[in-house]
Amino acid sequence: MNMQNRIHLSVAHLGGREQEYVKEAFDSNWVTTAGHNIDAFEKDLEKFLGNNSHALALYSGTAAIHLALILMDVKDGDEVLCQSFTYSASANPIFYQRATPVFVDSEEKTWNMSPEHLERAIKDRIKKGKKPKAVIPVHLYGMPASMDEILAIAAKYEIPVIEDAAESLGSVYKGINCGTFGDLSILSFNGNKIITTAGGGVLVSGNQELIRKALYLSTQARDATTHYQHSQIGYNYRMSNILAGIGRAQMQVLPQRIEQRRKNNIYYREHLSCIDGISFLTESSPDIFSNYWLTTILVDKAKTGGADWKAIQEKLEEANIESRPLWKPMHLQPVFRDCPFYGDGTSDALFEKGLCLPSGSILSEEDLQRVVEVIRKTVKCDTR
Ligand SMILES: Cc1ncc(COP(=O)(O)O)c(C=O)c1O
Structure with missing residues (x-):
């Protein structure tokens, strides 16, 4: 057996102040899915990402993609274009909605979604009678996808973009941060990512109204009534205030x-x-x-x-x-x-x-x- 220490692929790297912010959650008794750490973590992310971003902290990147699909009205029988070369979490939520993923191959330059195959796929799906409801490009391993071309094609066919930036916090494409290109974008704070909250994700959009709707859906879709009333199916997807404390410290490093x-x-x-x-x-x-x-x-x-x-x-x-x-x-x-x-x-x-x-x-x-x-x-x- 090799006695040298194991070298891992990618593990959490704490900055030092994580326990201080986690303790804050305990000391203030905000041990729940609301509280100061969540608000502060979201603000830190918005400031870092720029580009008029609004952020909603959630319990995973996968949950963020799921909510993005719901917000884009993806439902039973719909089709969603998705980069094929990715981690399964990009595509799984399409199935949660009982929709069908239509996979698009990569280009050699970025290893990400090929604009050429994307347009070919859109034309063919439309010809077959179904216009895709959304397109999910990914910045795999941190390398930005060819966003100019992808956004132009999506705009041409009026298909919303859900940007999977799970692996690319801190990556920049032509002066703009990855995670701010989509109608809705997502990031992941899974334990192996560039920063972590142990497990977590965020939904990002320049459209504040969409983020407001996402907050409503992520907290069981409760109507604005004094009693508990629900007109829509909701989800329990919000990030915990304890984990957001880890995120605040991670943002500093x-x-x-x-x-x-x-x-x-x-x-x-x-x-x-x-x-x-x-x-x-x-x-x-x-x-x-x-x-x-x-x-x-x-x-x-x-x-x-x-x-x-x-x-x-x-x-x-x-x-x-x-x-x-x-x-x-x-x-x-x-x-x-x-x-x-x-x-x-x-x-x-x-x-x-x-x-x-x-x-x-x-x-x-x-x-x-x-x-x-x-x-x-x-x-x-x-x-x-
Ligand atoms: C490309 C990609 N998309 C989505 C996700 C999902 O993120 P999470 O693990 O936070 O659900 C990940 C990471 O796990 C990922 O690498």
Whole structure:
């Protein structure tokens, strides 16, 4: 057994003041889904995101997507366009509404939704008699999607955008923060994200009325009557005031966390770029800024002399280092096998070649060195 400490893929990295704000919740006895920490956390997020954002803290990013779909009136029999190359949480809430996801393949430049396949999908669905009710692009691993093109297509066909920015808090596209592009946008504060509330999410919109409606739905849709009256089905989706305390402290260290994740990415590039057959997902122009939530590599075994991502993962595991294959695209998932898909094999190929390296902001330079050494031993490094 390897006796060295385990290096994890991405774990919580506390800033220091979390317990102080959590204690505040206990001291004031606001141990519920309302209170000062929630208000303050939402304000912090709005200030950070800018772009006239209104934020509603919820118990998960998945809950935020679910509410966004309800607010866009997605219901039984509807269709929703969704990036195929993503984590299942982007698509699951479409099924909660008994609607059908229509999956759209990625482009090579960003690994995110291909504008070309998006437009092809919209035209074909309309031709088949059903205009999609919403489109869900994702900024995977922190890399911004091609938002100019995606927003233009969505506007052309008048389809609302639900932006899944779960992995991209701190990423910027042409001067604008990811998480503010959608009619509704979502972020996640799951334990492995760039900042965490242990578990949590937020719904963001420039439209305050939509956020007001989301608050109503997330607190069991109670009518404005003195007795308990309900005219609509509600949900218990609000974030706890205790967890929002963690979020407040995490917001104070967010700029450092972004810098640390980006430094990991630079380190890996500097030390692995010598290997023929290993390539990185890269910002395509100076006005694209990724938080590099996870650093990802593609391994081309034809160039590495036979070593593929699985060989690297195996050796990393032997050295007590966690890594993870890229997300398996949704159109390849058994649970979504009957859903329509528009693509050309781009995300299939990414899935076959890719690996996520340990990327937490908590990693030390020694940790990064350990990862690099294992990879350089597994795949011959050409130091010409
Ligand atoms: C792309 C993506 N969408 C949605 C989610 C859902 O967020 P949560 O885990 O907070 O429900 C996650 C993360 O878990 C994610 O990575």
